Amino acid sequence: MDFNITEEQQMILDMVKKMVQQKVLPRAAQIDREGVYPEDMFQLLREQGLIGMAIPKEYGGSGSGVLSFCLVLEEIAKVCYNTAYILVMTFVPASCLLEAGNETQKEFYLNRLASGKYRGAFAVTEPNAGSDIGAIRTKAVKVNNSYILNGRKCFITNSTVADFIICFAKTDPDAGRSGLSAFIVDKNTPGLSIGKIEDKMGGKGVPSAEIILEDCHVPEENLLGKENGGFKIALRSFNRSRPVIGARAVGLAQGALDFAVGYTKQREAFGRPISKFQGLQFMIADMAMQIEAARQLVYKAAWLVDQGKTDLKTAGIIAMAKCFSTDVAMKVAIDAAQLLGAYGYVKDYPLERYIRDAKSMQIVEGTNQIQRVIIANSVIG
Template identity: 55%
Template sequence: MIPLTEEQQMLQAMVRRMAREKLKPRAAEIDNTGEFPWDIVELFRENGLFGIHFPEEYGGSGGGVVDLCLAVEEVAQGCSDAAVILAGQALGSKLILLSGSEEQKRKYLPRIASGEFIPAFALTEPGAGSDNVSMQSRAVRDGDYYVINGRKIFITHADVADIFTLFAKTDPEKKARGISAFIINKGTPGLGIGKIEKKMAHKGNHACEVILEDVRVPRENLVGAEGEGFMEAMKILTTSRPVTAARAVGLAQVALDEAVAYAKTRVQFGQPIAKFQGIQFMLADMAIKVEAARQLVYNAAFLADRDYKSKEAQRASSMAKCFATDTAMQVTCDAVQVFGGYGYMREYPVERLMREAKVTQIVEGTNQVQRVVIARALLED
């Protein structure tokens, strides 16, 4: 683990206490009801968590990716749905933070940092998941406006979002270099929310279809120059993948903790199952993987804070995301195995943790894509 400043240690301790006292008691209820937890949004607002990674000049705390990862890991140990809210606030605003004009930053970032605005990151389409370049959404220039038509899917928080950071093609012939990025405000005519998906987990954070029909976006809402959207999206993912990885580490850690506690108290054959070497080896392997994942996450976060544009940061980001999320899936599955039949029942938390871990291997680039990114970086050296 990289050395933490006194401020980072205080942040970690504060969020850990909040997760234990306020978030953990809500996790199962949110999973059961599928309702967006506005009370958690308000809790984050009151404690300034939405502003962790924003510069002070835009109403934030002046932290970076490391600070955000610390908070997200701790929040995930209490409630993964809550961690999605915190991470989503960062993902939806990164386009403006990293590539926006000064006017765009001053207009939007203070309201996102305070939690007044909830942003949504709109990239994925029905035929463009891992292959973002295949997106079909079009933005056509019309005087001082762009007219956007298209359809996005699986967009987290679209139904509660105040703004969308959205990507569309301005010049399809140029492929990746023909994609541009825009800010679209809620209520813009032609912008609609379609199907809300029924998901395996994280049911309190809705994944929605976003429909764009002749949506007129003013030219000043173009972020960066025309054709720079794809590269901007890749920069965003270099800084956001460690955050998803931190969420996975939080999930894995709480699954390990639950498995250890259960193994100490579950008696079979006249003794706690923790006395059996087979269980001990499972727990040891789980602990090794969780700690290895944590080290990769904070190294990637450190490198992203130092220079997110560097090849080193990009490779580390993919490594952390891939390993940590694979670890979360493996460790939560193993936790269910330690619990035996009880682990399969919704009465116990490890069943939910396993469902929550799965999506981390898919979002922000599947782990197969991460391995392609890592291999290319190795072969280019």
């Protein structure tokens, strides 16, 4: 296995590192504080050609692959969770379209996602259906040449700015998860509205909101994949996106460690920098080990996705990457704040923001408890 970064990847990373320091870092705290979607960051990512990185060239993207996309996400997430989140929210709906879209759907929506003309969202979660997507209650009834959708979705990230939303609904309510279908719902579709916008603990720059579907007429050509095939679409899309969540977690953890180490080098106690004290050195060593282990697991998972692997063992490794990296991000963020003492607890320093942002990644794209179920199933068979 080759662990070297390619020349093309290094060129992209050099550009991204410069962009992050000059443009993203100065905005990170303000985005969190104001809780407003950072349109300037979206436009920056668009101008730099990063929005469509993981979308194939035939659909307007650069076709760089999931691993290269993860490298970029990691770099951005070191300083700004929200800006990295914008890229994730292009990748997730694109994954659904790549997984199940017909040629007409791919040509229309992927080209618009890649160019930044369109933004998308992914709507699975409901008040009574999170990890158990078979419990979804939103219904889709076929009438003539349309499906009529009725139901409510919650915690749908990017929904307030999305041009289309991929919604999952029951076309056969009595069939459990086997009765799920996926639909592309354009934002101007009659019957679609945005409800409560959540006041979140973290990830404040990228809104999450309730979606209300009331006699929402979706044309039959907007069915994604086959009727009653939505469960497989969701699972395969999750497998594609989980390494991306992992990369964001690795970046956040590395950013937290970098900031904390810098602080320990300049903060003095008992006549010397606190970085010289063995007790703190052990904490730093543990954090560095955990981050590097998470990084390699995420890179392997991303590589497997790029290779088109979809078997049970691969699903287990992808779940390991998402679960381990996000648990590491949470632990490292807390330990990094501890290294700063009281300064780690105040908003003048970024560590409390890293803690708040890290928490969501243990929940999204399948909670880490669900990831452990997937891992166990892949091991037991």
